[in-house]
Amino acid sequence: MFKAIVSASTLQDALESVSVLVDECKIRLNEEELAIRAVDPANVGMVDLSLEAAAFESYEADGGVIGVNLARLQDIAGMANSGDLVHLELDEETRKLHIEIDGLSYTLALIDPDSIRQEPDIPELDLPAEIVLEGAQIDRGITAADMVSDHIRLRVDEAAEAFSIEAEGDTDDVDLNLERDDLIDLTAGPADSLFSLDYLKDMNKAIPKDAEVVVELGEEFPVKLHYSFAEGMGNVTFMLAPRIQSE
Amino acid sequence: MRLDEFVELERNERAERRRLAERKDYAILDHVETFQDRFEESLSGDSLVGSVSPSIFVGRADYPNVSTGILSPVGREDQADAFRTSGAWYEEGVSIADVFERRTSLLNSNRTAAATDVHDAWDGWLGTQREVAIADRPVDVEIGLDSTPDLDLDVDRGDLGAPVGPSARAREASLGENPHVPRPVKKTLEDDDWRAQGAMTYLYRRGFDVYDINSILSAGALGQGDNRRLVPTRWSITAVDDTIGQYLRGTIRDAPSVDRVEVHRNEYLGNAFWVVLAPGRWEYELVEMKAPGSVWNPDPEAGTYLAAAHEGREGRTAYVEETAGAYYAARLGALEHLSDRGRQAKVLVLRHVSDEYWGPVGVWQVRETVRDAFEGEHGTAETFGDAVRGVADHLPISLGDLRRKSTMAAGLQTDLSSFLGGSDAST
Numbered sequence: 001m002f003k004a005i006v007s008a009s010t011l012q013d014a015l016e017s018v019s020v021l022v023d024e025c026k027i028r029l030n031e032e033e034l035a036i037r038a039v040d041p042a043n044v045g046m047v048d049l050s051l052e053a054a055a056f057e058s059y060e061a062d063g064g065v066i067g068v069n070l071a072r073l074q075d076i077a078g079m080a081n082s083g084d085l086v087h088l089e090l091d092e093e094t095r096k097l098h099i100e101i102d103g104l105s106y107t108l109a110l111i112d113p114d115s116i117r118q119e120p121d122i123p124e125l126d127l128p129a130e131i132v133l134e135g136a137q138i139d140r141g142i143t144a145a146d147m148v149s150d151h152i153r154l155r156v157d158e159a160a161e162a163f164s165i166e167a168e169g170d171t172d173d174v175d176l177n178l179e180r181d182d183l184i185d186l187t188a189g190p191a192d193s194l195f196s197l198d199y200l201k202d203m204n205k206a207i208p209k210d211a212e213v214v215v216e217l218g219e220e221f222p223v224k225l226h227y228s229f230a231e232g233m234g235n236v237t238f239m240l241a242p243r244i245q246s247e
Numbered sequence: 248m249r250l251d252e253f254v255e256l257e258r259n260e261r262a263e264r265r266r267l268a269e270r271k272d273y274a275i276l277d278h279v280e281t282f283q284d285r286f287e288e289s290l291s292g293d294s295l296v297g298s299v300s301p302s303i304f305v306g307r308a309d310y311p312n313v314s315t316g317i318l319s320p321v322g323r324e325d326q327a328d329a330f331r332t333s334g335a336w337y338e339e340g341v342s343i344a345d346v347f348e349r350r351t352s353l354l355n356s357n358r359t360a361a362a363t364d365v366h367d368a369w370d371g372w373l374g375t376q377r378e379v380a381i382a383d384r385p386v387d388v389e390i391g392l393d394s395t396p397d398l399d400l401d402v403d404r405g406d407l408g409a410p411v412g413p414s415a416r417a418r419e420a421s422l423g424e425n426p427h428v429p430r431p432v433k434k435t436l437e438d439d440d441w442r443a444q445g446a447m448t449y450l451y452r453r454g455f456d457v458y459d460i461n462s463i464l465s466a467g468a469l470g471q472g473d474n475r476r477l478v479p480t481r482w483s484i485t486a487v488d489d490t491i492g493q494y495l496r497g498t499i500r501d502a503p504s505v506d507r508v509e510v511h512r513n514e515y516l517g518n519a520f521w522v523v524l525a526p527g528r529w530e531y532e533l534v535e536m537k538a539p540g541s542v543w544n545p546d547p548e549a550g551t552y553l554a555a556a557h558e559g560r561e562g563r564t565a566y567v568e569e570t571a572g573a574y575y576a577a578r579l580g581a582l583e584h585l586s587d588r589g590r591q592a593k594v595l596v597l598r599h600v601s602d603e604y605w606g607p608v609g610v611w612q613v614r615e616t617v618r619d620a621f622e623g624e625h626g627t628a629e630t631f632g633d634a635v636r637g638v639a640d641h642l643p644i645s646l647g648d649l650r651r652k653s654t655m656a657a658g659l660q661t662d663l664s665s666f667l668g669g670s671d672a673s674t
Contacts, residue, residue, distance in 0.1 A: 042528065042559055043662040123666040150557070151657055168651050170553065194658040196559070222666055241666065243658030245632050 002029045002064060002090035005057040008080030008101070010230040013208070014051055015077060017229075017236045019070040020202040021045050026113045027068060029061035029090075039120035045199045046120050048237040055233035057085060066090065066097065067111035076106050122239070127216040127224065128189030129156040131163045133178065135227065136209040141165030141176040142200055148172045151243055152200060154217055156191040163215075167197075184212060191217035193242040203238045220244045250510055250637045253626030257512050294392040296356070297423065299324040301331040301385040303376050304355050305362075305465050307479030315477055316357030317376055317388060317420055323352060327385035333458045337615035343516055346608040351412035356390045358417050362477040365467030366439070373467075373477075375420040380466035381432050383459070387423030392416070431455070435469040443470030447487060448494045457579065457614070461487045481572070484610060488575035495582035496529060499591040504528070508628045510638060513620035516612055517541065517603030521638045522581060522620050524592040525631040528662060531581065531594045532557040532655045533574045536643050540602030551643045557654040572610045573598065580617030593631070595655045599642060631659055 014036075018025055021040045028035040032053055039046040053059040080086055080101045087100040097108040145152045148169030155164050163183060165176040180186050207213060207227055216224040225238040248256075298319035306314035320330045329335075330349050341349070358372050365373055379386045396413040428436075431453040435446040446469040450460050465483040467475045478486065504526045511522040535554040539547035546552065554569035581594045596617065628634035635656050639646040650656045 039663065042660075043664055044559075044660060046663055120663065121667055123663055123668075125666060150654055168657075170652055196660060198559075222663060239663060241661045241663045243654075243660050245658050 001092070002061045002066075002088070004034075004059045004061070004088045005085050006055070006059075006088070007057070008077060008084045008086050009082055010051070010055055010234065011077050011086050012074070012080075013206075013229045014049060014234060015070060015074050017049055017206040017238075018047050019074055020206050021047050022117070023071060024067060024069050024111055024116055026116050026119060027066050029064045029066065031061055031063060034059075034061070037119040037122075039117070040199075041117070043120070044196070044241045045203065046122070046239045048122060048239075050235050051230060052233040055230040064090065065113045066095075067113040067116045068097070068108070069111060072108060076101075076108065079104060079106075123222065125216070125218070125221060125224070127191070127218040127221060129191035129217045130185070130187040130189075131156065131178075131183060131215040131217065132185035133163070133183050133213055133215070134209070135204075135207040135211040135213050137176075137178065137182075138165075138207065138213060138215075138225075139204055139209060141174075142197070142204045144174045144176060146197055146201060148174050150197050151194055152197050153192070153194050154215070154223060155193075156186075156188055156217060158188045158190065161186060161188050190219050192219050193217060193221060193223060194244070195223060195240055195242055199240050203240065206236070248624055248626055250626035250628045250634065253510060253512070253624060254637065254641060256624065257514075296321060296354075296390045296392060298354075298388060298390070299327040299385045300379045300388045301327045302353075302462055303380045303466055303480075304357070305477050305479045305483070306357070307481055309359075310479060311362040311476075312359055313362050313477055313479060314357045314414075315360045315373070315376060316355040316414065317379055317390060317417075318353040318355055319388065319390070320349075320352050321354045324385075331385070331458070332609060332611055334456060334611070334615050334618070336611065337515065337619065343604070343606045343608055347606055353412045354396055355412060355414035356392060356417040356420065357414055360477060362467075365477050366472050366475045372417075372420055375422055377466040377468050378422055378426045378428075380462045381428050381436060381468050382426035383429050383432075384427060386426045388420055389423055390420045391418040393418050429455075432459075432463060432468075435463070439470075439472035439475070441469070441471065443474065444490050444493075446470065447490045451491050451494065457484075457487045457491055458611070460491070485572045485575055488572065488579045488610075488614070492575055492579045492582050495579070495586045498586045499529065499582070499589070502585075502589050502591045505585075505588075505590045505592040508631050508634050510626040510628060510634050511620040512625075513616050515616040515619075516608060517601045517605075518612060518616060519599040519601070520577070520613075520616050520620055521597040521599075521641075522617060523595040523597075523631065523634045523638065524581075524585075525595075525634070525659065527591075527593045527659060529591045529593070530557075530559050530655065530660055531578055531596075532653060533570050533577050533596045533598065534649070534653045534656075535570055535573065535598045535600065537600040538602050538643060541600040541604045542607050543600060543604075553644070553648070553652045555652050555654070559660060573613045576610045576614040577617045580614055580620070583618060584621040593655065593659055595631075595635070595653070597638060597642065597649075 018036050018038055022038045025036050025038040034051045036049045076099055084102050089098045095110050099106045145167035149167040153166040161180045163178045167174040211227040214226040220242055222239050222241050228235050298321050300317050300319045302318050304316040304318055320327050330353055368374055393416040396415040447460050461483050463469055465478045465480050467477045505524050509524040513520050537544045537552040544552045556570045556574045577596045639649055
């Protein structure tokens with residue numbers, strides 16, 4: 001059983017954070033929250049999302065799992081104006097999702113959840129550095145880095161208490177240096193890792209510019225990016241495996 | 248073999264090859280002058296040329312109205328098979344001058360045709376051309392010419408096609424025999440519900456090399472009926488390398504990884520290839536270093552010209568702007584090796600083009616040199632980083648410049664499962 005009403009913008013934000021990595025996913029309709037966990041086919045980038053029942057206008061669920069084509073669902077959600085409410089109801093008999101937006105109704109065929117890639121195990125990492133900054137700052141660093149390279153270095157200078165986003169291209173360099181005062185918070189620690197810009201650009205697309213983003217970083221370790229949406233009742237964690245030199 | 252020992256061995260072999268190499272590169276200029284004489288001797292009074300054709304050529308200018316040609320070694324029919332571009336040229340060890348000599352000895356008798364008109368064209372010019380393309384040996388043809396040959400050489404600046412020789416406008420062509428066509432080729436020709444990519448892969452799996460498939464695709468002899476087109480030779484070469492590469496990449500998708508870092512090397516026609524294989528999921532990059540004085544360096548004053556293109560496990564979505572067809576040709580060589588071994592790997596190919604590469608011979612040279620790089624000895628290294636450092640000493644650019652240009656030299660993509668052990672990153 002699943003029946004819910006949610007604002008279009010909350011639904012759109014949630015779907016965007018997953019669709020930047022995968023085309024289809026399982027959605028867990030737990031009693032207390034809606035949850036999605038997915039990893040891209042190369043097992044490099046992962047998303048872990050939860051949207052609390054309180055983020056919905058109304059929410060009733062009993063722990064079922066559905067499989068959806070994200071692009072299709074995003075297209076439908078895109079039919080809503082901001083402020084519209086989206087009504088969702090699962091028909092257990094036909095295994096279809098009924099969606100209603102301001103008089104428009106759409107019946108979405110679901111995908112057998114067993115045919116979707118398994119949900120990933122989340123590496124448990126205790127990363128030594130934590131940087132808290134605005135989504136807009138990350139966006140600025142990534143946009144500039146993309147002008148010169150296809151990979152990006154995230155680094156914490158412990159002595160200077162600063163976080164930098166760096167890129168080295170064929171001939172040109174980019175360095176966005178953010179000192180403690182420029183950041184919302186910083187826990188300095190040994191942290192220096194290289195990442196594929198393709199993945200970070202996609203993740204960056206989903207991160208709201210005004211969100212407070214917590215970046216956890218180590219030395220040649222995956223980076224974790226956390227942020228909230230839907231007034232703090234939605235939570236997203238991205239995890240991205242590094243490019244490394246030592247192996 | 249340790250990497251440094253391997254490098255030493257390779258260096259000695261190279262010196263020996265250089266010593267033995269005949270410096271006859273500029274003999275080509277004499278050859279072009281003698282061509283006209285030989286052609287005139289072979290020309291019948293009524294401009295009807297009887298010859299043997301080993302292959303075809305489809306131009307790309309003004310696509311979809313393309314120049315579509317039948318190639319024939321006028322006056323040297325007895326050696327026709329040697330004029331067909333193939334892996335045999337590498338085995339034979341042809342020189343740059345040999346390639347020019349062979350290509351410029353082929354008369355390109357051509358007409359203009361709409362690339363889309365090929366599906367139902369069984370007779371006439373396109374029909375004859377298709378028979379030449381799908382036959383597995385040179386075919387007797389008779390060609391009626393409209394003009395005398397134009398001897399301008401067309402040298403491809405795109406590094407793809409071999410140089411093209413003299414051309415003449417033609418009126419008509421007919422077969423002098425019933426050509427021999429292998430059964431699988433007949434099958435792909437006759438089945439017009441079969442998508443081109445599937446048909447290409449089928450032929451490859453039945454033992455046809457990319458050279459044969461390229462010719463068949465180019466003549467519009469495979470694919471779904473309405474989609475059949477004459478495909479310009481240069482596009483078709485890349486299309487086949489890419490399609491077969493994608494098929495091979497699929498065969499190793501879930502294969503175990505190579506278990507140590509290997510360095511392979513090969514050199515031919517002034518092109519040296521270092522191929523580094525490292526454990527991990529498929530990832531591939533071609534980095535090209537073109538010396539001042541080699542044919543492809545666009546700005547010799549600026550020094551070595553660098554180009555690179557890269558793909559991860561899902562392949563590329565954008566065309567390879569910088570490295571063009573060489574990217575797919577080198578990838579094919581590496582994938583054939585990995586698919587044979589039933590392994591996947593991270594593959595970095597470093598191509599050093601020296602100033603000995605004075606004339607562009609075509610991308611077959613890249614394909615065959617990489618294919619053969621896996622034969623014989625190879626070096627090993629403890630880590631990918633060690634391999635790159637070891638190889639960088641023998642490259643025309645610094646390690647720092649290589650890291651700037653090369654995505655893989657900067658760092659290899661890991662995947663999340665390798666961090667599942669749960670670890671304390673601060674230790």
